Amino acid sequence: MIRNLIQRISALRHASFKGGIRPAPHKQRTLVSRIMPMPLPEYLLLSLSGYKEEHLSPVVKEGDQVFKFQIIAQHHSRKELLLHAPTSGTIEQIGTNHIRLTCDGQDTEVSQQSQQKAKMHSPASLIDCIAKAGIIGLGGAGFSTAAKLRLAARAEVETLIINAAECEPYICCDEALLREKAQEVIRGAEYLMLASGARSCLIAIESDKTDAIAAVRKCLGDSPVQLKLLASKYPAGDERVIIKSTTGKEVPDQLRPADVGIVVQNAGTARAVFEAVTFGQPCISRVVTVAGSPLQTPKNFYALIGTPLSHLFELCGLADNAKHIILGGALMGRYAEEEQPSVKKTTNCIVATDSENFPQPMPERACIRCGYCAEACPVGLLPQQLLHFSRLQDQQELRDHGLMNCIECGACAYVCPSNIPLVQHYRCSKEDIHLLERNQAQSQHWQARYQHYQYRQKKLADANNRKKTRAKAADLAAAPDFSRASAKMEVAAAVARVKAKKQREND
Amino acid sequence: MLPLTDQPLATGLVWALALGCLFWTTRRFWRWLNLERQQQRSLVDLVNRELPQTQCGQCGFAGCRPYARAIAQGEAINKCPPGGEQTIARLSELLQELAEPLDPGHGQSQPPLVAVIREAECIGCTKCIQACPVDAILGGLKFMHTVIAAECTGCDLCVEPCPVDCIDLVPLRQTPRQWRTPAPVAQAGLSATATTSEQRAW
Numbered sequence: 001m002i003r004n005l006i007q008r009i010s011a012l013r014h015a016s017f018k019g020g021i022r023p024a025p026h027k028q029r030t031l032v033s034r035i036m037p038m039p040l041p042e043y044l045l046l047s048l049s050g051y052k053e054e055h056l057s058p059v060v061k062e063g064d065q066v067f068k069f070q071i072i073a074q075h076h077s078r079k080e081l082l083l084h085a086p087t088s089g090t091i092e093q094i095g096t097n098h099i100r101l102t103c104d105g106q107d108t109e110v111s112q113q114s115q116q117k118a119k120m121h122s123p124a125s126l127i128d129c130i131a132k133a134g135i136i137g138l139g140g141a142g143f144s145t146a147a148k149l150r151l152a153a154r155a156e157v158e159t160l161i162i163n164a165a166e167c168e169p170y171i172c173c174d175e176a177l178l179r180e181k182a183q184e185v186i187r188g189a190e191y192l193m194l195a196s197g198a199r200s201c202l203i204a205i206e207s208d209k210t211d212a213i214a215a216v217r218k219c220l221g222d223s224p225v226q227l228k229l230l231a232s233k234y235p236a237g238d239e240r241v242i243i244k245s246t247t248g249k250e251v252p253d254q255l256r257p258a259d260v261g262i263v264v265q266n267a268g269t270a271r272a273v274f275e276a277v278t279f280g281q282p283c284i285s286r287v288v289t290v291a292g293s294p295l296q297t298p299k300n301f302y303a304l305i306g307t308p309l310s311h312l313f314e315l316c317g318l319a320d321n322a323k324h325i326i327l328g329g330a331l332m333g334r335y336a337e338e339e340q341p342s343v344k345k346t347t348n349c350i351v352a353t354d355s356e357n358f359p360q361p362m363p364e365r366a367c368i369r370c371g372y373c374a375e376a377c378p379v380g381l382l383p384q385q386l387l388h389f390s391r392l393q394d395q396q397e398l399r400d401h402g403l404m405n406c407i408e409c410g411a412c413a414y415v416c417p418s419n420i421p422l423v424q425h426y427r428c429s430k431e432d433i434h435l436l437e438r439n440q441a442q443s444q445h446w447q448a449r450y451q452h453y454q455y456r457q458k459k460l461a462d463a464n465n466r467k468k469t470r471a472k473a474a475d476l477a478a479a480p481d482f483s484r485a486s487a488k489m490e491v492a493a494a495v496a497r498v499k500a501k502k503q504r505e506n507d
Numbered sequence: 508m509l510p511l512t513d514q515p516l517a518t519g520l521v522w523a524l525a526l527g528c529l530f531w532t533t534r535r536f537w538r539w540l541n542l543e544r545q546q547q548r549s550l551v552d553l554v555n556r557e558l559p560q561t562q563c564g565q566c567g568f569a570g571c572r573p574y575a576r577a578i579a580q581g582e583a584i585n586k587c588p589p590g591g592e593q594t595i596a597r598l599s600e601l602l603q604e605l606a607e608p609l610d611p612g613h614g615q616s617q618p619p620l621v622a623v624i625r626e627a628e629c630i631g632c633t634k635c636i637q638a639c640p641v642d643a644i645l646g647g648l649k650f651m652h653t654v655i656a657a658e659c660t661g662c663d664l665c666v667e668p669c670p671v672d673c674i675d676l677v678p679l680r681q682t683p684r685q686w687r688t689p690a691p692v693a694q695a696g697l698s699a700t701a702t703t704s705e706q707r708a709w
Binding site for chain 1: 556559560570572642658660
């Protein structure tokens with residue numbers, strides 16, 4: 001009975017991790033409204049990059065008429081990387097990095113035959129269906145979901161974690177999704193469980209998202225999916241951190257989560273999987289948070305992939321004091337640097353910044369060794385030491401101090417009282433290490449080719465030499481026998497000839 | 508004969524001792540020799556690993572490994588233009604030598620290059636194919652040649668033999684993989700969203 005009690009109490013406790021920070025969430029203003037459907041924009045800008053390092057190539061031509069759900073770009077070798085037309089219209093322009101699609105407003109679907117639902121619910125057919133829908137991780141990393149599931153099925157994973165912990169400020173698309181479509185997410189999670197062969201499934205939500213938790217509790221019923229509450233800290237939603245806090249397992253930096261028997265999928269991905277399996281609908285839209293204080297009414301949208309950000313801002317009413325646009329959350333995101341930024345499959349949040357909430361940084365000061373960064377680091381590294389070595393560019397020491405385990409969450413830079421941009425130092429050092437590794441691999445390759453070249457030259461030279469000696473031997477063999485007597489006779493004959501010639505001349 | 512012939516035991520012992528000594532000395536000597544050679548070889552390998560392996564011969568040696576062997580025997584470390592300052596720094600750290608600036612007599616350090624054949628002008632003489640140390644040129648006699656850009660080290664060795672001067676060395680094309688994070692500066696915003704220090708976690 002006591003053991004039972006202990007188990008119950010420990011189940012009540014929220015899964016947590018060491019370190020982390022608690023930035024102000026900035027989510028309430030956005031969560032006031034429901035997820036809004038979006039009116040069709042005039043045109044869509046569909047990005048061809050953003051699939052890790054892969055790049056898609058278009059399969060349509062400029063001026064083509066395309067229908068909704070039609071495939072318009074795919075990867076040259078990996079069949080699961082696809083881009084479908086989110087609505088019907090004309091391909092107006094194909095650039096190096098994007099396709100511009102002018103919408104005709106009809107939203108005509110491609111004929112039903114080409115949309116394939118999963119016929120039977122076997123793992124292989126489910127994965128096939130997910131691959132045809134072109135689903136990639138909608139949390140932000142953009143790893144192909146079908147490829148991840150195949151890896152997981154091969155590694156025979158135990159646990160599937162549905163990541164709904166949105167720890168970053170401003171982002172609330174998964175929370176809103178769970179609040180309204182918890183049933184679909186749970187069904188999607190069940191499909192994912194079946195496809196990956198996992199025996200248990202956890203939906204991990206931060207404990208302060210009460211509405212979402214209530215909605216999930218209501219829909220769980222007798223589903224095998226379990227709810228797991230996380231302490232609301234940043235970065236609880238990082239893949240490695242969420243694995244550590246929910247299951248206690250640590251993933252070494254060289255391995256994938258599948259190697260320790262875990263696969264993590266985003267809640268948005270689970271819903272996309274549900275739509276792909278039940279309706280045969282490819283991934284053409286996603287929930288996007290449009291937030292930031294310059295907006296009059298920040299909202300979540302069901303946005304089509306490729307929607308220009310300006311269209312979304314118009315719908316929310318952008319004030320004049322907006323400075324920059326951040327894609328992703330306020331801590332891990334990046335500034336939109338494109339001329340015309342648009343929604344990609346991995347875009348979960350768009351933040352408009354102003355000078356009040358995002359002030360100019362204070363000048364950087366010297367490290368005072370306060371140790372706040374080490375206390376905040378969620379993976380237990382020593383940020384000051386890493387900073388020291390990364391200034392010295394000592395790559396061996398950086399490796400020894402576990403730089404490759406850094407998840408670049410930025411908690412250390414957030415707490416730093418001296419305003420040192422620690423994460424940027426680590427990013428640069430990581431890139432240096434990767435660059436050096438690549439260069440060394442290439443020089444090894446060149447060396448191998450040069451050795452092969454030398455070997456071949458030597459072989460050719462040897463063969464030539466052998467041929468020459470053999471030819472010489474053959475010449476010798478062909479020549480008549482040499483003897484002193486015959487030579488004397490030849491010399492005598494020659495002398496006689498000369499004498500005879502002279503005689504003739506004299507005569 | 509030895510003076511101890513009348514004592515066979517002692518004679519035997521002395522012989523055994525002498526032979527043993529000889530054997531031991533030879534063995535020690537042999538091991539010492541091997542060790543020396545091995546150290547020398549591993550040093551050559553270590554130095555060779557730091558060289559860029561373009562096999563361009565700008566250092567005056569026939570390839571990277573001969574130069575590495577020469578460095579191990581005391582040659583100057585600042586003769587490799589493709590490696591540039593970085594290679595010199597790494598070599599000076601490895602060999603505990605002073606890092607000197609690049610010797611200008613062997614050429615200037617350049618950004619990575621790649622050879623490109625102007626294919627309309629190529630007459631198909633195969634001379635560049637024979638000169639290429641990494642077999643990065645493809646073609647046949649009286650057929651057009653072309654450079655496999657991914658294998659080309661940009662070593663310049665194919666330019667000189669070409670009778671019609673149709674080979675150019677151009678800077679390597681930049682791809683998104685070569686994009687670098689800008690050097691660390693205290694940047695606005697991203698890490699300063701809600702900057703009140705009382706919100707710290709612990």
